[in-house]
Amino acid sequence: MESYLYTCQYCSKDYKPNRRKKQKYCSNSCRVRAFKIRNTENRNLPIKEDEKSKKLKIEKMSFAGVGNAAVGALAVNLATNLLTKEENKPATKKDLKNLMSSLKQRYYPILNIPIRRDGAKAHYDMETKNFIYLKNY
Known part of the structure; x- marks a missing residue:
């Protein structure tokens, strides 16, 4: 095994290699980070002209979307109330007040x-x- 130190190609720290062949990185985390950086650089391919001309669609909040969310929440609450047994429903402040007055x-x-x-x-x-x-x- 070699006795001198190598320099990590990711973090530039000096390290002693653990394997017989030359290692490029000091640890697995540096190796993985370097791999991720290399792959994200390769994915940034040049954009074609026709794709540049298309504008990004920015979604805005609409009354229809708010209404749909409200109706969905109402439907979930209604289904929960209908399908939950009375003894399994959570106690309300009124229930606790009645209990304390009876005690x-x-x-x-x-x-x-x-x-x-x-x-x-x-x-x-x-x-x-x-x-x-x-x-x-």
Whole structure:
């Protein structure tokens, strides 16, 4: 293997070659970048005269395009609302407000404890964190 340094043809850094034959680039990234530069230069072929005369069409925003976008968005929202089950829809501020107002109760009925002989039902008291029996009048 050769012991002296070569200069990278892309980044101009000195490097010691890893292969027996002479390398042109210090790394794979330099080799790939140089390849991309060479190929983009080859693609810039001279333009014919008839192509030069054609003007570039610049698209402008129109009311029809805006209308089409609005109708498309409306159709997607309508389809989403029709095809999504009620329990899978996201909660709204109104839903959260209703939930918070329902949680402000002090007593919650306990359903798995049977009713006493005097007709009192078991409830959980949110303030004292105990369960009590309340009679319904």
